[in-house]
Structures are given as C-alpha cells and as structure tokens.
Amino acid sequence: MKVQTEKAGVSFAAISKEKFEQRDAADVILGLLQEQKTLCVQSVEKKEVNQEPPLLYDLTTLQKEANSKHGFSADKTLSIAQKLYEAKLTTYPRTGSRYIPSDVLAEIYILISGLWDNTVFGKQALALSNSNLNLRSVDDKKITDHHAIIITENSASGLSGDDKTIYEMIAGRMLEAFSKKCVKDATTIRLACGDTIFETKGSVIKQAGWRAVFDDREENEDEVEKLPTVIEGETLSVLQSEVLEKQTKPKSIHTESSLLGTMEDSGIGTPATRAAIIETLFARDYVRREKKSLLPTDKGLSVYEIVKDKRIADVALTGSWENTLSQIEAGEMDADTFRQANEIYTRQITAELLNVSIAISGENECACPKCKTGKMIFYPKVAKCSETNCGLIVFRNKSEKQLSDKQITDLLTTGKTPVIKGFKSKGGKSFDASLAFDADYKIVFDFPEKKEKK
Known part of the structure; x- marks a missing residue:
C-alpha cells in the first residue's frame, strides 16, 4: 500500500509495513485512507550513518564492475588490465587480494599526488592529505601472493578508449579507498492510519567523502534525498493512496558480473582463471550472450542434463581443490596425498561417465x-x-x-x-x-x- 502526503510544500510517499496477501484486505485500508484523509505521525527517528569506502580492486571485483558499468566481458577486462600492467601503469592484475601491505602504504600518497593534474580526479586527489588517509584497505594479514590492483607512478596521459576506462576505474577506486567515509543524516518517519503503519526514509549527505570521487549517489528506490521536518503526533493530509500489486520475481538470469561473483563464492577457479572458464563456455557453445545476460544453449542444457547428478559436476569438490592447493603451497598438506586422492577420483568419474546410457534413436546412420x-x-x-x-x-x-x-x-x-x-x-x-x-x-x-x- 502506498500513500502520498506533504508538509510545508514538500510532498513524499510512504509504504505500508504490512504486505497484504489478499486484495480485499488492502481495499479495506484503502477505503479507510480515503475516508479519513489524514495520517498521524507515529514516530520520527534520526541517526547518523557512516559508510566506509570500498576496498581496492582485486581482479574479480574489477571484472564484475567493468561488466555491470561498461558491459566489458571478464576476458576483455583481464586483457586490458594485463596490457596496463605490461605498460607499467598498474600493478599485477591476477590477484585475489583487495588489500595492500603497510610497506606499500608509504607509496600511496606519492601515487595520489601524481593525479593532482588529472582532469578527472585532480580535485579529489588534491583534497587528500598524507596524514588522514583511510587505512581500511591496509592489512598485512590479508595479502596473498600479490596485493590489490593500484596505479603506478608512471603517467597514463596517452591512454584512450577502453584502456583509459579500466585505468580510470583503478585510479578512481584507489582514491575512493583512501578517502574519508561518507557521512549521512538518515531519517525514518512512521505514519499511522488506524492500525496500519506506513514508513518512509530519507537521507542528507553531510560529508561526501569517498562518494565525491565519482560523484556517486547511492541508488535506493525506497529512499528520498530529503524529508520535511515533522513531529510525533502531528497530523498530515493524504494527497493520494493506492494499492501496489507486486508479484514474486524469479531469480535473475546471470550476467558475467553475477556469474563471477557466484564462482568466487563457490570457490570455482581463481582470479586468473575465471575469465578463461567463462570464455570456454562460449567457445563450446554451452552459453551465449544476449545483451548483458548469459543464456544456456540447447547444447549446454543437453550437457547439463547428462552430468548434473554426476560427481564431475560437484561444485563443492571443485571449490575445495582450490583450498587444498593453497594448503599445499603453505606446507599444510602433503602434495602426494592430494595426487593419490585425485587419481582415485579420476578413475571414479571416468567409470561413471563411461556407464552413462545415452540412448541413440533408432538405427539411423x-x-x-x-x-x-x-x-x-x-x-x-x-x-x-x-x-x-x-x-x-x-x-x-x-x-x-x-x-x-x-x-x-x-x-x-x-x-x-x-x-x-x-x-x-x-x-x-x-x-x-x-x-x-x-x-x-x-x-x-x-x-x-x-x-x-x-
């Protein structure tokens, strides 16, 4: 249920806290609103909200955001990031860490100062001082083989096109990561009509902090930028009211960005190999692109039907291999034990697949x-x-x-x-x-x- 009201010339909407399963129940409340034509301010809650800046990019996060913001494939983003690294403009791209060690922190302000004359980031780079850098992305304990992706001291003035886009994503994220937090005054107003409670939320930015780098505004369809000042017990007039009919949505179709996230959460692949895995799906005609969506082909569905209940399709096992390899690298597990287990597993899945019965229609040849x-x-x-x-x-x-x-x-x-x-x-x-x-x-x-x- 949605109701529109106003105070001091400022109009705003509020949504009922209760969701109605039956239209008849919603119509009763709608009739009450239209009859009374007023709402009572039940409560006003104000609080300061602090939003920490995002962490630096690892490869997977860079690929996900390049896909969602610019439509780049994971493979294209990796290719460009590798090109920038080879040109000594950014650091090693195939990393799974979003942090830098404390010794690299000493270089960060020098890198930031190199952006003072940048037409995109100059103002924000000048606003940062070496004494109050945000240290959220600094953690020696969370460094793997390579630290997060950052820019180098070399000038990138000659870049253009897609190369410039990825470079600016990396440079901008570095500025965001070391900027102050974003501070907002958040207000929640609850309105009552009988026993039905309506709620609206609004916020005003006090300190833009890291959001100023890209002039980034948080998108929240249920929140307005500024609400009028109201007090508890105050009566507001109802300008308009309506019943909102919504249906439960099925899970969204994967994009490369969401698929990369799912692969990461499931432990499938590494930052260096996930793009190649996705490209293999395209090359074998298991999956096709339709705008930003990834759709299975008939061939892909046929393969899925054959292997979906087989050990070879065990996602958890595939993910555990990555953890086991990390343990071997750290000296926490014996490599020969892992090899022997894999030999047994290989024999098992081979026998299982050889025993798959794929019926051949008739005797056609x-x-x-x-x-x-x-x-x-x-x-x-x-x-x-x-x-x-x-x-x-x-x-x-x-x-x-x-x-x-x-x-x-x-x-x-x-x-x-x-x-x-x-x-x-x-x-x-x-x-x-x-x-x-x-x-x-x-x-x-x-x-x-x-x-x-x-």
Whole structure:
C-alpha cells in the first residue's frame, strides 16, 4: 500500500509495513485512507550513518564492475588490465587480494599526488592529505601472493578508449579507498492510519567523502534525498493512496558480473582463471550472450542434463581443490596425498561417465553432409557428427517444435525438410516452414511460397 502526503510544500510517499496477501484486505485500508484523509505521525527517528569506502580492486571485483558499468566481458577486462600492467601503469592484475601491505602504504600518497593534474580526479586527489588517509584497505594479514590492483607512478596521459576506462576505474577506486567515509543524516518517519503503519526514509549527505570521487549517489528506490521536518503526533493530509500489486520475481538470469561473483563464492577457479572458464563456455557453445545476460544453449542444457547428478559436476569438490592447493603451497598438506586422492577420483568419474546410457534413436546412420567423412549419430536431443573436428550438430528442438528422426534424416540427406507445421515465433505465433542448411551448415527457415488468389 502506498500513500502520498506533504508538509510545508514538500510532498513524499510512504509504504505500508504490512504486505497484504489478499486484495480485499488492502481495499479495506484503502477505503479507510480515503475516508479519513489524514495520517498521524507515529514516530520520527534520526541517526547518523557512516559508510566506509570500498576496498581496492582485486581482479574479480574489477571484472564484475567493468561488466555491470561498461558491459566489458571478464576476458576483455583481464586483457586490458594485463596490457596496463605490461605498460607499467598498474600493478599485477591476477590477484585475489583487495588489500595492500603497510610497506606499500608509504607509496600511496606519492601515487595520489601524481593525479593532482588529472582532469578527472585532480580535485579529489588534491583534497587528500598524507596524514588522514583511510587505512581500511591496509592489512598485512590479508595479502596473498600479490596485493590489490593500484596505479603506478608512471603517467597514463596517452591512454584512450577502453584502456583509459579500466585505468580510470583503478585510479578512481584507489582514491575512493583512501578517502574519508561518507557521512549521512538518515531519517525514518512512521505514519499511522488506524492500525496500519506506513514508513518512509530519507537521507542528507553531510560529508561526501569517498562518494565525491565519482560523484556517486547511492541508488535506493525506497529512499528520498530529503524529508520535511515533522513531529510525533502531528497530523498530515493524504494527497493520494493506492494499492501496489507486486508479484514474486524469479531469480535473475546471470550476467558475467553475477556469474563471477557466484564462482568466487563457490570457490570455482581463481582470479586468473575465471575469465578463461567463462570464455570456454562460449567457445563450446554451452552459453551465449544476449545483451548483458548469459543464456544456456540447447547444447549446454543437453550437457547439463547428462552430468548434473554426476560427481564431475560437484561444485563443492571443485571449490575445495582450490583450498587444498593453497594448503599445499603453505606446507599444510602433503602434495602426494592430494595426487593419490585425485587419481582415485579420476578413475571414479571416468567409470561413471563411461556407464552413462545415452540412448541413440533408432538405427539411423547418415553420412555427414558437412565433412563428408563422419557419420551422424542420433541422440535424444541432438544428432551430431562422429568427427570431433567437424562440429555439425542438429538440435531436435527448434522454435518449440521437436524434430522427428525422419525430418532430421531428410535435412541431412537432401539439405532440406518438407514443410513442418507448428513452429512458434518469439511472440508466440504459430507458423509453418521447411528447415534447410545455409552455406555454413547453420539451420535456417525456408518459408513456402504463398499461392496467389485467382
């Protein structure tokens, strides 16, 4: 339930604390609001909120933010970060730490002073002094092989395009990390109509601190910048009221940014290898990009169905390997013990996969029309060439239509199927068409010619 009210010419909205499962219950409150046309200020809570600056970048965090803010792939961000490192403009990129050791802290102010003349960061760099740098990103105990990514003392004035974008992300984050905290006055007002409580929140920045580097404003759809001054017991008029109908949302589709975060939380890969893992999914046609979203292909779903319950797909085990390797490196575990365990595991998953029963439809056997040497093998969800270097695959599901063995055979032997009825467009409309191979052996629709009316 949403209600609009005002005080001293300042209009603001408040949302009911209670969520109504039934529309009838919400309509009762709506009727009461429209009848009384007033709200009573139940409480006003004010407090100072301190927001510490973000930590410095490790590679995964840099990749995640470059994807969400600029649409860069993880592989592209790594490539640029490596290029900047080789040009001696930034430090080693393949790091999993977001901290620097205390001995590097002595160099930070020198690096910051190198940005005094920077057109983007000059003002904020000048505002920092060596005596009051924020030390949140300084911790000797949280350094792995390499410390967090920071800039070097070398000038980056010649950079342009995407290289400049990543450099400025790193330079800006360094300024943010060593800036003062952001201080806000936060206000929460609770309003009452009968037994129903409505709440609104607002905040005013007293000290921008690290948020001034990129003039960063926190996005919060349920919070306004400034609320009027009200006192407990005061009565406010209702300008407007309405019932908000919302549905439970399914989990969001992964972007590269969210996938990198999930991989990190699950212990899959390292900062240096996660981008390559994602690129392998693209290269094998398991996943495709659709704008910023990552969607599984039919091939990827087929592989998933085969391995989802197998040991080879055990995410927890994969993540534990990374921890075990770190223990071996630190001398806390014997490498030979790990090797022997892996030999046993390899034999187990190999036997398990060899025993997977993949039914082959019928006794169909067609020559591959693409490589001319392989045989097309029919599986429940695909027909594929036996030659691994060929790569010809025909998926049975096409626009919500399951292709029969005969239809696939016609396509493979003649290059075209008869007209198939019942395909569905993205808009849900039904249409009829033949399927054919183009010059690159991609499957395309071939629409029948419409007969002219006499």
